[in-house]
Amino acid sequence: MTAAKLEVQNVTKIFGGLTAVRDFSIVVETGQLQGLIGPNGAGKTTCFNLLTGVYRPDAGKILLNGKRIDGRRPSSITSSGIARTFQNIRLFRDLTVLDNVRVACHLRARHTLVGALLRLPNHYRDEAHIRAHSIRLLERFGLLDRSEELAGNLPYGDQRRLEIARALATDPKILLLDEPAAGMNPAEKIALKELIRQLLKDFPVGILLIEHDMDVVMDLCDRITVLDYGQIIATGKPEEIQCDEKVIEAYLGCPAHSVEEAVQKDLERGTDV
Amino acid sequence: MTTLFIQSLLDALTLGALYALIALGYTMVYGVLGFINFAHSDVFAIGAWTGLLTSSLLGLSIVMGSQTVEPRGWEIFLVIPAAVLVCGLLAWVIQRLAYAPLRDAPRLNVLITAIGVSLLLQNVGQLPWVFGTDPRPMPRLIENPLLFEIQGVQVTLLPMLTIVAAMVLMVGLEVLIFHTRFGRAMRAVSMNPKVASLMGIPVDRVIDGTFVLGGALAGAAGVLFAMEYPTVQQPASNTWVLLGLKAFIAAVIGGIGNIRGAMVGGFLIAFLERFGAAAQQFFPGIISFDTTVYRDVYCFAILIVILLVRPAGLFGRSVVEKV
Amino acid sequence: MIRSIFAPLMVLLIAIGVHGLVGRYDDGYWINQLTIIGIAIILAVSLNIVNGFTGQFSIGHAGFLSLGGYLAGSLLYYGSVMFFQTRPEPGFFSFTQPFDRMDPTIVWWGIGDLFFLCVCLSAGLFAAVAGLIVGLPSLRLRGDYLAIVTVGFGEIVRILIESSQRQVPLSRLNRADGWDLVTGWGSAMGFNYIPKFGSLFWVYLFVGITILTAIRLKYSTHGRAYLSIREDEIAAEAMGVRSTRYKIQAFVISAFFAGIAGALTASSQGTINATELAFMKSLEIVVIVVLGGMGSVSGAVLAAVVLTYLPELLQAETFARYRLILYALVLIFVMILRPRGLMGTREVWDVFRRRRGVQG
Numbered sequence: 026m027t028a029a030k031l032e033v034q035n036v037t038k039i040f041g042g043l044t045a046v047r048d049f050s051i052v053v054e055t056g057q058l059q060g061l062i063g064p065n066g067a068g069k070t071t072c073f074n075l076l077t078g079v080y081r082p083d084a085g086k087i088l089l090n091g092k093r094i095d096g097r098r099p100s101s102i103t104s105s106g107i108a109r110t111f112q113n114i115r116l117f118r119d120l121t122v123l124d125n126v127r128v129a130c131h132l133r134a135r136h137t138l139v140g141a142l143l144r145l146p147n148h149y150r151d152e153a154h155i156r157a158h159s160i161r162l163l164e165r166f167g168l169l170d171r172s173e174e175l176a177g178n179l180p181y182g183d184q185r186r187l188e189i190a191r192a193l194a195t196d197p198k199i200l201l202l203d204e205p206a207a208g209m210n211p212a213e214k215i216a217l218k219e220l221i222r223q224l225l226k227d228f229p230v231g232i233l234l235i236e237h238d239m240d241v242v243m244d245l246c247d248r249i250t251v252l253d254y255g256q257i258i259a260t261g262k263p264e265e266i267q268c269d270e271k272v273i274e275a276y277l278g279c280p281a282h283s284v285e286e287a288v289q290k291d292l293e294r295g296t297d298v
Numbered sequence: 299m300t301t302l303f304i305q306s307l308l309d310a311l312t313l314g315a316l317y318a319l320i321a322l323g324y325t326m327v328y329g330v331l332g333f334i335n336f337a338h339s340d341v342f343a344i345g346a347w348t349g350l351l352t353s354s355l356l357g358l359s360i361v362m363g364s365q366t367v368e369p370r371g372w373e374i375f376l377v378i379p380a381a382v383l384v385c386g387l388l389a390w391v392i393q394r395l396a397y398a399p400l401r402d403a404p405r406l407n408v409l410i411t412a413i414g415v416s417l418l419l420q421n422v423g424q425l426p427w428v429f430g431t432d433p434r435p436m437p438r439l440i441e442n443p444l445l446f447e448i449q450g451v452q453v454t455l456l457p458m459l460t461i462v463a464a465m466v467l468m469v470g471l472e473v474l475i476f477h478t479r480f481g482r483a484m485r486a487v488s489m490n491p492k493v494a495s496l497m498g499i500p501v502d503r504v505i506d507g508t509f510v511l512g513g514a515l516a517g518a519a520g521v522l523f524a525m526e527y528p529t530v531q532q533p534a535s536n537t538w539v540l541l542g543l544k545a546f547i548a549a550v551i552g553g554i555g556n557i558r559g560a561m562v563g564g565f566l567i568a569f570l571e572r573f574g575a576a577a578q579q580f581f582p583g584i585i586s587f588d589t590t591v592y593r594d595v596y597c598f599a600i601l602i603v604i605l606l607v608r609p610a611g612l613f614g615r616s617v618v619e620k621v
Numbered sequence: 622m623i624r625s626i627f628a629p630l631m632v633l634l635i636a637i638g639v640h641g642l643v644g645r646y647d648d649g650y651w652i653n654q655l656t657i658i659g660i661a662i663i664l665a666v667s668l669n670i671v672n673g674f675t676g677q678f679s680i681g682h683a684g685f686l687s688l689g690g691y692l693a694g695s696l697l698y699y700g701s702v703m704f705f706q707t708r709p710e711p712g713f714f715s716f717t718q719p720f721d722r723m724d725p726t727i728v729w730w731g732i733g734d735l736f737f738l739c740v741c742l743s744a745g746l747f748a749a750v751a752g753l754i755v756g757l758p759s760l761r762l763r764g765d766y767l768a769i770v771t772v773g774f775g776e777i778v779r780i781l782i783e784s785s786q787r788q789v790p791l792s793r794l795n796r797a798d799g800w801d802l803v804t805g806w807g808s809a810m811g812f813n814y815i816p817k818f819g820s821l822f823w824v825y826l827f828v829g830i831t832i833l834t835a836i837r838l839k840y841s842t843h844g845r846a847y848l849s850i851r852e853d854e855i856a857a858e859a860m861g862v863r864s865t866r867y868k869i870q871a872f873v874i875s876a877f878f879a880g881i882a883g884a885l886t887a888s889s890q891g892t893i894n895a896t897e898l899a900f901m902k903s904l905e906i907v908v909i910v911v912l913g914g915m916g917s918v919s920g921a922v923l924a925a926v927v928l929t930y931l932p933e934l935l936q937a938e939t940f941a942r943y944r945l946i947l948y949a950l951v952l953i954f955v956m957i958l959r960p961r962g963l964m965g966t967r968e969v970w971d972v973f974r975r976r977r978g979v980q981g
Contacts, residue, residue, distance in 0.1 A: 103861035108860075128848075
């Protein structure tokens with residue numbers, strides 16, 4: 026498997042008068058795990074929507090392995106190798122867990138409609154292949170014993186994991202995860218971190234991760250990009266981001282040194298009493 | 299030729315005013331709830347019936363083709379409000395019983411329910427002990443004197459009155475929506491019901507109010523329609539279903555959810571229908587087929603063209619679904 | 622290989638069985654009833670492919686029915702003269718009456734039967750092309766636009782047929798008239814004296830093919846793509862499902878079978894009338910689909926049987942008046958109480974399987 030490279034160059038998206046994303050650039054390669062963080066409303070999910078074709082960028086380029094993919098339909102972008110999960114889970118709720126993954130495998134099917142209707146040999150071959158692949162994925166994510174349940178009936182944590190399994194079923198080169206740890210309890214979060222690390226080893230993908238939980242982001246990511254008001258305010262290794270003045274200001278709403286001073290003062294006052 | 303043109307123009311304006319009034323009801327409901335209220339055209343039909351029945355209560359009825367009592371002029375001021383009241387109430391009842399339980403359901407379900415309500419109203423009305431299926435003549439509510447004549451076209455009071463009344467109602471609605479507290483609440487709900495309710499707007503009451511408003515307009519349109527085309531028949535035939543559909547197309551063409559769009563759309567559809575129907579007379583040598591037969595076809599054809607070129611309608615903005 | 626052709630063979634055998642048994646023992650009543658029920662099944666199951674599987678909302682199915690019916694009617698009426706100079710006699714499989722009225726010299730399989738098969742397929746293809754033309758602009762848009770466009774389409778078809786020319790009497794027809802007369806569809810009077818080929822064999826053959834198609838679709842990659850669009854179009858796109866393409870595909874398949882149902886209607890009743898196939902007819906099919914379950918093939922079949930035969934059981938005259946009111950209430954209550962219809966997406970066998978699963 027050759028390495029894949031997603032390049033985003035100066036992408037801008039404007040809604041009415043509001044610039045949701047301005048000059049967003051990032052490079053994600055196979056084997057990397059990058060984080061995209063920022064306060065609420067910073068434009069993170071909009072970035073994902075731009076990358077996956079839900080929105081069309083107003084300016085800039087998106088390239089996958091040197092080929093432009095911006096302006097294409099979401100399905101075409103997925104088939105070229107970018108898959109995603111959704112912040113507000115979007116499973117096919119009335120389909121079974123297995124069928125959710127099988128839908129995502131459909132790019133693997135080579136037979137035509139006529140093949141399916143006449144039940145030609147290639148239909149059976151594809152179906153068997155898809156089924157086996159889906160079951161392997163479900164097993165990998167610990168969801169196999171629930172495969173016949175309706176996706177909408179799964180517990181929350183399982184739904185999140187099913188979303189990742191479903192995205193992986195499209196054989197992505199780049200995987201975009203939108204807040205995979207949201208709503209999980211600490212134990213589940215630790216398991217999720219382990220799972221994502223393992224994914225990176227087992228599958229030839231590069232991962233771009235949106236996450237609010239700093240624990241998860243700082244632990245997992247090789248590199249972090251911080252957005253605020255639609256603009257990149259910092260990029261770098263987790264430890265660099267942690268002590269970046271601008272990032273702290275964006276999160277706390279005031280410069281870091283003033284926080285430190287305030288804390289210092291509090292401490293001094295504390296010692297006084 | 300000029301005569302024909304002016305006649306078609308007059309017809310189109312009258313019909314357009316009525317289409318616009320009905321279209322407003324569709325567009326308002328679509329604006330706040332996002333579904334096609336298929337039952338709206340049946341509320342409109344009930345408006346016409348209320349007009350007919352209250353007129354006969356007031357002594358105005360038609361026996362053997364001639365009117366028993368000449369209109370005294372004041373009846374219309376009772377008949378129209380009665381229809382407005384009945385239809386407003388009916389719309390409220392429909393909203394409470396059929397649509398309110400489906401507030402959080404997928405839109406498809408609400409759409410099917412709306413079709414069910416429409417079917418119900420139509421067929422209950424067709425029962426012999428309700429309205430029956432026979433057409434009934436609508437009595438005259440006002441005299442219809444000749445106002446003036448241009449190029450051989452006699453312009454009488456009634457069409458003018460219809461146009462003026464429709465205009466007044468539309469301006470009233472415009473003021474209500476853009477210059478009152480209720481209107482502001484309505485616009486807020488149409489943008490985002492969840493946020494609106496967080497801001498303290500009573501969403502349920504606003505939605506009810508929207509239905510009542512739409513129903514009331516349909517009621518008024520029903521009476522005006524029956525006065526202009528004085529036969530009332532429970533929609534056993536396709537004519538009234540078509541009427542509702544055309545008003546709906548007007549709303550779509552104008553940009554569904556857009557109040558002004560619905561008004562423009564109503565007139566546009568009426569112009570297309572009337573001038574399309576008269577096309578053979580305008581171009582006697584060129585068009586050899588009978589164009590009046592196809593007047594409904596034009597409306598649907600323009601709908602498809604608009605959906606192809608500008609899916610959001612002439613005045614609508616395309617909405618991007620949030621992911 | 623065996624599993625691929627086993628079901629089609631069964632369909633063929635069942636169609637022959639129904640035709641043979643009912644034709645042998647019936648005096649005409651059941652032939653008529655079963656024909657009507659069979660056509661209702663084809664319509665319901667095919668509409669379910671759009672409304673139930675892909676979650677789009679078409680309410681113009683009767684328009685495709687009309688198109689197929691009138692094309693079949695004109696091919697059978699005018700075409701048989703043009704191709705054969707006379708009406709080709711129906712063979713055993715196209716015999717629409719009880720067998721005791723059968724001419725003993727009847728052939729098992731004649732050229733007329735082959736002709737009728739071709740007519741059915743052309744009617745289906747004609748409707749499918751119309752479906753493509755209607756679907757292309759409207760299926761790119763949100764679901765409820767399709768509803769309006771299909772209503773509009775149904776009405777346009779009705780108006781165009783009603784404004785067609787008078788029917789040309791067969792006695793005045795000859796081969797030389799060519800295709801000029803084929804548009805003589807009898808205006809609002811309906812198209813009459815269509816040669817009868819629509820026997821129970823053909824009806825149940827196509828019932829079987831429709832059901833088989835729907836089920837094979839549902840349990841295949843393509844059908845799962847349809848269902849995913851119904852569940853969440855944005856997520857489906859994100860999984861690489863080309864939603865517009867699949868929606869159009871489903872719509873065209875559905876129109877194809879509606880066209881065949883039209884051909885069967887025209888050739889089993891001997892007459893077809895667009896005025897009767899207006900908006901209300903489309904709504905009746907919608908009611909069947911909604912009641913049976915959006916996405917459930919067996920549900921649609923059951924609902925079609927029940928709702929078609931129920932008026933017959935409940936004495937047609939008194940019931941006719943309240944039938945549509947009942948339908949309306951069914952629509953409203955099913956939507957409020959069971960939003961996906963009685964069966965939902967499940968099939969009859971799923972219900973049993975689940976129950977067994979719980980016990981075991």
